[in-house]
Amino acid sequence: MNISLNQVRKQIKGQEILRNMNITIDKVGIYAVLGPNGAGKTTCMHVMAGLSNWDSGTVEVYGASPFDNASILHHICFIQESDNFKPTLKVKDVLKQIEAFYPNLNQELLHRLVKEYDLPLNKRLIELSKGMNSALNMSIGLASRAPLTIFDEPYIGMDATARKKLYKEIIEDYVDYPRIILFSTHFIEETESIFEHAIIVNHGQVLLQEPVEELAERALRITGPTEAMKTIDRSVYKIISEDSFLSESAVAILLDKGQELALPINCSVQPLSLQEFFIDYTAKEKSFV
Numbered sequence: 001m002n003i004s005l006n007q008v009r010k011q012i013k014g015q016e017i018l019r020n021m022n023i024t025i026d027k028v029g030i031y032a033v034l035g036p037n038g039a040g041k042t043t044c045m046h047v048m049a050g051l052s053n054w055d056s057g058t059v060e061v062y063g064a065s066p067f068d069n070a071s072i073l074h075h076i077c078f079i080q081e082s083d084n085f086k087p088t089l090k091v092k093d094v095l096k097q098i099e100a101f102y103p104n105l106n107q108e109l110l111h112r113l114v115k116e117y118d119l120p121l122n123k124r125l126i127e128l129s130k131g132m133n134s135a136l137n138m139s140i141g142l143a144s145r146a147p148l149t150i151f152d153e154p155y156i157g158m159d160a161t162a163r164k165k166l167y168k169e170i171i172e173d174y175v176d177y178p179r180i181i182l183f184s185t186h187f188i189e190e191t192e193s194i195f196e197h198a199i200i201v202n203h204g205q206v207l208l209q210e211p212v213e214e215l216a217e218r219a220l221r222i223t224g225p226t227e228a229m230k231t232i233d234r235s236v237y238k239i240i241s242e243d244s245f246l247s248e249s250a251v252a253i254l255l256d257k258g259q260e261l262a263l264p265i266n267c268s269v270q271p272l273s274l275q276e277f278f279i280d281y282t283a284k285e286k287s288f289v
């Protein structure tokens, strides 16, 4: 097992932030970590990365308990939105500083990305724009090739072109050097093509963890004439959302694993996108857990 969180609980200032959180990651892959604001994503990833302790439950990362554990620190790269490095350092000093830290760091990739993102080596981080800081952080995270790389909403300020390039770089580098990449994002629509797995978190719990391909087989939108759609047996499916317009209706459902769909006559079915599923599912979550 590479990473496991088992019944993990954590309180901060009396508030329960993680409530029986369970995650198992036993394969390499690019994992989307999704959840509404305040869901507990950052807290949970801090715990995984050894940056934060927890109150009860067990956490194992590469066979060890991660909190404050120098033996696994070099296998984990955690990149967050800001404050990854001292703001008074120059770009070139940061590049130097990380050299010794990540044993798998690929200098060639790092310097290529720094050049392509046009990052000025002699400027201090504090003098860079938000997007430039993010591009630097992302370049470091990617080039670290750490077996567990965590990107926590890492691209603040990066423009659409820079983000598109970033997604392409992540996929290309992952194909050559597969590892566990966790990527927390609210830009689901533009990132969903890079994800192989989805982990959906809310209220300090994991609501769902599943390969995206499998999810697409059971998270479905059925559309058709309202009269025909009325024949869908609401008692046998998890209905995530319903809407209708004139004489047409649409129902989004989540089939149970192995459950067959009885499609009403004259109706059609298609997979929900990850974003559509996420929005409907987290809105309806209380009825499912």
Ligand SMILES: Nc1ncnc2c1ncn2[C@@H]1O[C@H](COP(=O)(O)OP(=O)(O)OP(=O)(O)O)[C@@H](O)[C@H]1O
Pocket: 012, 013, 017, 035, 036, 037, 038, 039, 040, 041, 042, 043, 044
């Ligand atoms: N240091 C802290 N002190 C008090 N509350 C905290 C602290 N850190 C996190 N929390 C609370 O824990 C909850 C989860 O926060 P967390 O940052 O893990 O959520 P998130 O899912 O990453 O949210 P977002 O998508 O908005 O970044 C929130 O209610 C937040 O207010």
